[in-house]
Amino acid sequence: MDATILLLLLQDGVVNGAIYALIALSLVLVFTVTRVILIPQGEFVAYGALTLASLEAGTLPGTVPLLLGLGGLAFLADCAEARHTLDGRTLLRLALRDLALPALVAAAAWFLAPAKPGLLIEILVTLAIVTPMGGFLHAVAFRPLAQASVLVLLIASVGVHLALTGLGLVFFGAEGSRTPPLSEASFPAGPLLVSGQSLWMIGLTLAIILGLWLFFSRTLLGKALIATAVNRLGARLMGIAPSLAGRLSFSVAAFIGALSGVLIAPLTTVYYDTGFLIGLKGFVAAIIGGLASYPAAAAAAILVGIIESVASFEASAFKEVIVFMAIIPVLLWRSLRSAPIEDEE
Amino acid sequence: MKRIVWALALAGTVLASPVLAQPIKIGVTIAKTGPAASLGIPQANTVTLLPTEIGGQKVEWIVLDDATDTTKGVANARKLASDDKVDAIVGSSVTPVSLAMVEVAAEAKVPMISLAASSKIVAPMDDKRRWVFKAPQNDGLMAEAIATHMAKAGVKSVGFIGFNDAYGDGWLAEITPRLEAKGIKLAATERYARTDTSVTGQALKVMAAKPDAVLIAGSGTPAALPQKTLKERGYAGKYYQTHGVANADFLRVGGKDLEGTVLPAGPLLVAEQLPESNPVRKVALDYTKAYEAKFGAGSLATFGGHAYDAEVLLANAIPVALKTAKPGTPEFRSALRDALEGLKDVVYTNGVVNMTPTDHVGQDDRARVMVTIENGRWKLLSATN
Numbered sequence: 001m002d003a004t005i006l007l008l009l010l011q012d013g014v015v016n017g018a019i020y021a022l023i024a025l026s027l028v029l030v031f032t033v034t035r036v037i038l039i040p041q042g043e044f045v046a047y048g049a050l051t052l053a054s055l056e057a058g059t060l061p062g063t064v065p066l067l068l069g070l071g072g073l074a075f076l077a078d079c080a081e082a083r084h085t086l087d088g089r090t091l092l093r094l095a096l097r098d099l100a101l102p103a104l105v106a107a108a109a110w111f112l113a114p115a116k117p118g119l120l121i122e123i124l125v126t127l128a129i130v131t132p133m134g135g136f137l138h139a140v141a142f143r144p145l146a147q148a149s150v151l152v153l154l155i156a157s158v159g160v161h162l163a164l165t166g167l168g169l170v171f172f173g174a175e176g177s178r179t180p181p182l183s184e185a186s187f188p189a190g191p192l193l194v195s196g197q198s199l200w201m202i203g204l205t206l207a208i209i210l211g212l213w214l215f216f217s218r219t220l221l222g223k224a225l226i227a228t229a230v231n232r233l234g235a236r237l238m239g240i241a242p243s244l245a246g247r248l249s250f251s252v253a254a255f256i257g258a259l260s261g262v263l264i265a266p267l268t269t270v271y272y273d274t275g276f277l278i279g280l281k282g283f284v285a286a287i288i289g290g291l292a293s294y295p296a297a298a299a300a301a302i303l304v305g306i307i308e309s310v311a312s313f314e315a316s317a318f319k320e321v322i323v324f325m326a327i328i329p330v331l332l333w334r335s336l337r338s339a340p341i342e343d344e345e
Numbered sequence: 346m347k348r349i350v351w352a353l354a355l356a357g358t359v360l361a362s363p364v365l366a367q368p369i370k371i372g373v374t375i376a377k378t379g380p381a382a383s384l385g386i387p388q389a390n391t392v393t394l395l396p397t398e399i400g401g402q403k404v405e406w407i408v409l410d411d412a413t414d415t416t417k418g419v420a421n422a423r424k425l426a427s428d429d430k431v432d433a434i435v436g437s438s439v440t441p442v443s444l445a446m447v448e449v450a451a452e453a454k455v456p457m458i459s460l461a462a463s464s465k466i467v468a469p470m471d472d473k474r475r476w477v478f479k480a481p482q483n484d485g486l487m488a489e490a491i492a493t494h495m496a497k498a499g500v501k502s503v504g505f506i507g508f509n510d511a512y513g514d515g516w517l518a519e520i521t522p523r524l525e526a527k528g529i530k531l532a533a534t535e536r537y538a539r540t541d542t543s544v545t546g547q548a549l550k551v552m553a554a555k556p557d558a559v560l561i562a563g564s565g566t567p568a569a570l571p572q573k574t575l576k577e578r579g580y581a582g583k584y585y586q587t588h589g590v591a592n593a594d595f596l597r598v599g600g601k602d603l604e605g606t607v608l609p610a611g612p613l614l615v616a617e618q619l620p621e622s623n624p625v626r627k628v629a630l631d632y633t634k635a636y637e638a639k640f641g642a643g644s645l646a647t648f649g650g651h652a653y654d655a656e657v658l659l660a661n662a663i664p665v666a667l668k669t670a671k672p673g674t675p676e677f678r679s680a681l682r683d684a685l686e687g688l689k690d691v692v693y694t695n696g697v698v699n700m701t702p703t704d705h706v707g708q709d710d711r712a713r714v715m716v717t718i719e720n721g722r723w724k725l726l727s728a729t730n
Contacts, residue, residue, distance in 0.1 A: 174382030312546030
C-alpha cells in the first residue's frame with residue numbers, strides 16, 4: 001500500500017464514516033431520551049433513498065400509503081392513550097396531527113411526483129414523507145411500552161425493524177436504485193479527486209452535529225429532552241411530558257435517517273434491506289461512544305468508516321468481521337473502567 | 346395366478362375411475378422474500394402463468410415462500426411432501442436452500458427440480474441426488490464460456506471481485522482451474538458483500554495488480570457497484586460479469602458504466618436476436634410474450650425462466666409417468682423420477698435437454714450464449730460461443 005492508496009482509502013472511509021456518524025447520532029439521541037436502541041434507524045435510511053429514487057423516476061413512492069397507514073394507526077393509539085381526557089379539541093388536535101398532516105404530504109407527493117419538480121423539491125418531499133413516520137412509530141410501538149425494561153424495548157425494536165423491512169420489500173421490490181449526485185462538481189486535491197457529493201455529505205453531517213448541539217444547549221425543547229434523558233420522573237415532575245420527548249426524538253431520528261438515505265443514494269445502490277447493515281455500523285460507533293456522547297460517537301463513526309475502508313483493501317473477505325470485532329476491545333475497556341450498575345433507571 | 350391378474354384388473358378399473366378427480370400436485374418453494382427476492386419474485390410470477398392441465402390431468406401448484414432461509418426451505422419441503430403429498434417439488438431459488446432440500450426429497454422419495462445454479466446440487470450423482478434435477482445452467486458451463494472468451498480476446502491476467510457468499514465461492518472454484526488451463530493468471534481475488542455501500546478498497550487492490558480484465562461474480566443489481574467504482578477510478582481493462590446479473594434492473598442501475606461488458610447468459614435473455622433456426626427461440630419468445638403480457642413490457646428476468654423450464658420438464662415427463670401409475674401414489678413419484686431422467690431433446694427457454702442417469706441438468710453448449718451490453722441493451726455476440 002503506498003501513500004496515494006492510503007489517501008484514497010482514508011477519503012473513502014471518511015465519506016462512509018459521515019453516514020455512520022449521522023446514524024450514530026440519532027441512535028444516541030433516541031437511546032438517551034427513550035432507552036430504545038433504535039434498530040429500525042437503518043430502515044429510515046433505505047426509505048429515504050428509495051423514496052427519492054421513485055420520485056426521481058416520476059412515480060408515487062410506496063412510502064406514501066405506508067405513511068397514511070401509520071398515521072391512521074398512530075391516531076388510534078393516540079386516542080387510546082388519551083381516552084380519559086378525550087374531548088372535541090383533543091380529538092381535533094390528534095386528527096390534525098395523525099391524519100391531516102400525512103394526507104397533506106401524500107397529496108403534495110401525488111401532485112409533484114409525475115411533474116419531476118427537480119432534485120431539491122424531491123428531497124424536501126422525501127424528508128416530509130419519512131420524518132413523520134418516526135413519531136407515528138413511537139406512538140404505535142414504543143409509547144405503550146415506555147415503562148418496560150431496556151430488553152423489552154430492544155425486542156420491540158427488532159420487531160419494528162423486521163416489519164419495516166418486510167414492508168420495504170412490498171413497496172419498493174427486491175431490486176435497488178441509485179439517484180443522481182447532489183453535485184456533479186469535483187475538485188482535484190493532490191492525487192485525490194474530491195467530489196462535490198462527498199463535500200455535501202461531510203458538510204451536512206457537521207451541520208447536523210452543530211444543529212443538535214445548539215438545539216440541546218440553547219432551546220427549551222432541547223433542554224426538556226436532556227432532562228427526560230437524565231431523569232424521567234424528575235422531568236415529569238417539572239411538567240415535561242416524556243411521551244412528547246420520545247415522539248420528538250423519534251421524529252428527529254427519522255429525519256436524520258431520511259437525510260442519510262438521500263446522501264448515500266448517489267454513492268451506492270440502495271435496497272429495501274440495505275439499511276440494516278448501515279444501521280449496525282452506526283450502532284458500533286454509538287457503542288464506542290458509550291451510547292451517551294455525541295462527539296465521541298461521531299468520531300468513532302469516522303473511525304469505523306476508515307477501518308472498514310482499509311480492511312476492504314487488505315482483507316476484503318474478512319471486512320465485516322474486522323469492523324464488528326472493533327467493538328470488543330472497546331466493550332472490555334468500558335466494562336473494566338466503569339463500576340457495574342445494578343439498577344438501570 | 347389367473348386370480349391375481351383378475352384382482353389386479355378389477356382393482357385397476359375401480360381405482361382408475363376417479364382419476365380425473367385426483368389432480369397432480371406440484372409443490373413450489375422459492376425465495377419470494379429475503380436476500381434472493383429478486384430471483385424468487387419473477388419465479389413466483391411465472392408460476393401464475395403455468396398451465397393447470399398437463400396430459401389431460403388437472404395440475405395444482407402449491408407455492409410457498411422460504412424467505413431465502415435454509416431452515417424454512419427444508420420445513421416447506423417437508424410440509425409439501427408429507428402434508429400436501431405432492432408429486433414433485435420445484436425449488437428453491439438459491440444453492441444453500443436447494444442443497445438442504447436434497448435430503449428431504451430423497452427421504453420422501455419425491456422428485457425435485459431445483460432452480461439454483463450450483464452443480465453441487467446434482468453432482469456427484471448418488472442415492473440422494475437420484476431424486477434431484479436442476480433447471481438452470483451449471484456455473485461450470487458459464488465459467489468455461491468466460492475463460493474461452495478471455496483466451497480469444499488475448500487476456501493474460503484477470504482480477505476477480507466476487508460476492509462474499511456461496512455464489513462468489515462457487516464462481517471462484519469454477520473459474521480458477523479453467524483460467525489455469527488457458528494459461529491466464531488470476532492476479533487478484535477480492536470479495537465484497539451484497540449490501541456493501543463501498544468497494545473502493547477492493548477496486549484499488551485489483552487495480553494495483555494491473556490485470557487485463559476484471560471478472561465480477563455477483564448477482565442482480567449489486568454486481569454493478571464494483572464496475573461503477575472501477576470506472577470511477579479509471580480502470581480501462583475489459584469487464585466480465587456472470588449470468589447472475591441478467592435482468593433489466595442491472596442495466597438501469599449500472600447505466601453507461603456497463604457499456605462493453607461481456608457475460609455468458611441463457612439464450613432466453615436475447616431470445617429475439619437468436620437465429621430462426623435455433624429451436625430455443627420460439628419457446629423463449631412464447632414465454633417472454635406471456636410474461637410481459639401479464640407483468641408489463643420489459644419486466645422479464647431470466648430467473649423466472651427457470652421456473653418455466655421446470656414446468657416444461659414436468660410437462661414432458663408427466664404423460665410418460667401417467668402410463669404406469671396414478672398421481673398421489675409413491676409409484677407415480679418414482680415413475681415421474683424415471684421419466685425425468687429419461688427426457689431426450691426437450692427444448693426449453695434456456696437450451697435443449699438430454700438427461701442421463703449421471704447428468705440431471707442435461708444441457709450442452711446450446712444452453713449458453715455470450716452477450717455484451719451495447720447502448721444499454723443486451724446484444725448477442727455469437728450463437729454458440
